[in-house]
Amino acid sequence: MAERSQTAPEAGNDMGNEDAIGGNVSKYTVLPSGYCGQPKKGHLIFDACFESGNLGRVDQVSEFEYDLFIRPDTCNPRFRVWFNFTVENVKESQRVIFNIVNFSKTKSLYRDGMAPMVKSTSRPKWQRLPPKNVYYYRCPDHRKNYVMSFAFCFDREEDIYQFAYCYPYTYTRFQHYLDSLQKRNMDYFFREQLGQSVQQRQLDLLTITSPDNLREGAEQKVVFITGRVHPGETPSSFVCQGIIDFLISQHPIARVLREHLVFKIAPMLNPDGVYLGNYRCSLMGFDLNRHWLDPSPWAHPTLHGVKQLIIQMYNDPKTSLEFYIDIHAHSTMMNGFMYGNIFEDEERFQRQAIFPKLLCQNAEDFSYSSTSFNRDAVKAGTGRRFLGGLLDHTSYCYTLEVSFYSYIIGGTTAAVPYTEEAYMKLGRNVARTFLDYYRLNPLVERVAIPMPRLRCPTSLSWPGASSWTPLVGLEDLSQGYLPP
Ligand SMILES: [Zn+2]
Secondary structure (H helix, E strand, C coil), X not given: CCCCCCCCCCCCCCCCXXXXXXXXXXXXXXXXXXXXXXXXXXXXXXXXXXXXXXXXEEEECCCCEEEXXXXXXXXXXXXXXXXXXXXXXXXXXXXXXXXXXXXXXXXXXXXXXXXXXXXXXXXXEEEECCHXXXXXXXXXXXXXXXXXXXXXXXXXXXXXXXXXXXXXXXXXXXXXXXXXXXXXXXXXXXXXXXXXXXXXXXXXXXXXXXXXXXXXXXXXXXXXXXECCCCCCCHHXXXXXXXXXXXXXXXXXXXXXXXXXXXXXXCCCCHHHHHHCCCXXXXXXXXXXXXXXXXXXXXXXXXXXXXXXXXXXXXXXXXXXXXXXXXXXXXXXXXEEEEEECCCCHHHHHHHXXXXXXXXXXXXXXXXXXXXXXXXXXXXXXHHHHHHHHCCCCCEEEEEEEECCEEECCCCCCEEECCHHHHHHHHHHHHHHHHHHCCCHHHCXXXXXXXXXXXXXXXXXXXXXXXXXXXXXXXXXXXXXXXX
16 A cells, blocks of 8 residues: 655645545444454444444454544545444443544644543433543554544443544434424524525524514614534534523523514524534535635525525614624634634724623633634635625624633633533523623613523433543553553
8 A cells, every 4th residue: 555645743634544434334343353153242333323423434453442433524535523423232341442543633622631522321411531541642553643542441231332522412403402492482582494405404593582673664783693504513502502592581681682682593504514423514515614705505505595694684774783603613722712803993803802801701711812803814705704894894793612622710720621511601601791792781680690500411320430440451452552
């Protein structure tokens, strides 16, 4: 096999592996080489043929060790980050090392203590693996690619284990969530189908506002929010759900916000990519966040639909589009933070900094110092940049980023890993920051009501980090694979 030329350390590389990876593995049983006969307990079965699943190939390296290959985004082999797969047919106390060997990125929060997520059928709440069992390093056996290895000890033979890059949030979960909201018949919550994806999935548009604001001829101040244009950025959906849950609640702040503003939310801009388990792209391999300038109705229908709506609102003299916020997740930075635009007009530039400054006061995980304003050519096709150029001086456009891993609270150095609940809390804080921005605080009833807490899935006991059998033999099992 011809040696491939090596890529620059931080540039990523363009192809996954010499052997093309077609689809996801489907109930793939790994048998020791030369083994004939029925699979036995301990012959692991890998599967990723489910919604948002991603695992393209499994190579057994030794009795304990497996090389795992991420399936590249559909029609775009450059992106390989998201993984999500199950393992079953395990033996009790079976120890394994899984190496994810074909990441397309080199910088990673794995360097800073991030760990993959795990759950199992008897412990269905996602948790992060203990960071001490996770290694991230350049591996000579994989053309010096960066490899993430983690050690794991299976403990229950009947369980199916699932591993993922971050908390999954599927299209079906999202549809069920919206169905449940619709059933509540709230007169300030509206759901419509703004369009369809290439594979005929729904592009949902939510409107949250007091019915008074929807009367014929009423003037509207609109806050437009979008999420999941990048399908692997699942924290985007938790933040977005946090925003929605707060805005539809009976919290006094939410009531005031509904009276004064119209929230238009398209929480899932890339439903096909989400369904398929892609990281960055749509079914046809497009990074939709680079196509705002000229979205095609057949190749980028969801983006086209949202852009049409925004232009329509822009042209409506009764509508003032005041904010556009596109929610993403970041694979190398900590905290929540924002990207904004650069304007010639100094005053506009200063005013643009107000919202992130206020958000920083409300959310302990949001960092104003990580917030930045740019006009890089590479980001010209993003929603923020395009709309920042289109809309007039009263509108502000931001990308809201949140770390895939953790946040650092001011004055400390300890990284606090994000949970699903912490992502949703950031969403609630984004929503209530509009109260400060519009100086609506005097209108809130003077009742001390705590911020609503969302229902959490029941926490089931896992023989957590502390009670796992320590993997003392790791060095022996992974000779040559440990970081220097
Ligand atoms: Zn993104």
